Amino acid sequence: MVQQVNPALINPLIRVLSTAYWYRNELRDFLVVATGDRSLVFRYPWQDKTMSKRDLATALVHDLTQNQHRYRDVLVRFILTAADMPDPVSLKHLEDGARKYQMAREAIDVFRPMVEPYRKEQEEITEFQRRLQTQKDIDDFRRHTNQMIDDLKVKFLESEKMAAQPRGYALEGILNELFEVFNLESRRPFTAYGEQIDGAFTLAGTDYILEAKWQAKPIAAGDVTEFAGKVTRRLDNTLGLFVSMSGFQKSVPDLVARTGRHSVLLMDGSDLMAVLDRRLALDELITRKKRHAAETGDIQLPAWTILGQL
Template identity: 40%
Template sequence: MAESDPSKRIAPAAIQSLKEALTYAYWYKSDLQSFLTHTVSDSTILARLDWGDYKRNIVAKLVDHLAQNEHIYQRQLLRLMTETANITDFNHLARLDDGAEKVQKAEAAVAALRNQVKGHGDIVAEEKNVERRRAETHQKLMALAAVKEHIEQLKQEYFALLGSDNPQQRGYKLEKILRELFEVFDLDPKASFRIEGEQIDGAFTFEATDYLLEAKWQAEPVSAKHLDGMAGKLSRKLDNTLGLYLSINGFSEDGVKAHSSGRRMLILMDGSDLMAVLEGRIDLIQLLLRKRREASQTGNIYLGIHEILTGKHS
């Protein structure tokens, strides 16, 4: 990004409030790590952190680095402030020993940060303008005849697969649809996309973060065992690597619950999400942004497309 205007710098009091809010909002380092991985889009920033250190030191090192290099990282710092200020669910703290006291401290720290964010309204407005311009650019892209025709062609190919009972053939064709869809949205699908039975494995890059992709088309919802397998792959990658798991027929309730706590490395997508993108009701970038934001703020890794499109989550 361009260098920030020195007259529009984030105040030291806001920096301190951010440190306090991050320290108190998450008791376990795994929860903090999950939140930061979903929120800070520049993976090189998180690579600097030593997760063996004390939580307060980790937070201080991160925030100080962003603040000391605000001319480079102001957008990252502001995003971290606003996303932290938007945390409203502290149930993960309430279940701990002295939970009521921990919740009270977290709520007070986040409220103080929220007031600081309000005091930086001009910078927040500028950041919102950046997001608005990005959305307008995407809308213009989606309005191009060539792009609309390509997505319409992919939609028809997907419709043709719905009645298929050949898992191998269906898998190959779904792989092609996904690869081309990711290319349309400049998500840099890697050459490692491959098909084995009903399952597709691949990788892509989104907002400077690397993602592993698994896609599965089976009759029953994907179980906790399959999500465990995906989490195992991610645990052997760099700390800031995330996963997108697409299951055409959804996920088991126990699997979603098991992976919505602790270090949340996955976001989940189903056939309804894919159909909404192919039908042009939401673009893939906005879908991923909304799902990732929900995962970072509430721990819900399986935000439904209906909730997104009806405005229940923003």
């Protein structure tokens, strides 16, 4: 059931309309703006000189109040717009203008405090709609992100059928697209000082360079330490992410850990699938790997271990 507008507002509203606008065309134009419905206002005989401005305003207001099941929102908007109308100072220029202006000011001053409950109602509705829109934006963003990840998973599964070299290039592309999906300020493959870098990104203020391999056998320690050398030739705030779809030899984490400062994190095929299956966000995966390495010295924290902790 529609909550009716307080009937005590009706006569003060009509008084405001009939005193604040001297010319009927100005009143008509204000009513169009206030109701937001031109056809609603123009249904009344504005050219009929036998009807006064007050008669026309009264007819409109009464139609709205008697049909609040249909027009309540229009009526509330109308009331609030009338309460916020500008000071009718132009009345002062009319004959007997000072008196006309005073009558209009008195009508407005009486009317304005009466509409406060409806102003608060509209503010609550606006805030509720804002929250709904914010949540909708979040949901839309999540759906869009999930769709992009799903598309990359399809691309990844298709790349499994490729020969070794194109498959490796496809992996580089998929990883770099993932960095973009997760807003990790990514940079595509490049060559610097004769060294090939498979990609780069920034996460939480730390710069990373990427090494991506899709080989038949697990990666040996020599490949990782060679990559670590590329990392250490950059600024101290730079780390490396070595992604190997075939994983790493069991001795790699311990051997690399003995080389000094831990500058490389290891990521394998199961880690990547946890991201592509949308079980774990890429930025969270890397952040947890980094934190674990800093606390324990272990540079290969598996995604399944992280998932077990969540």
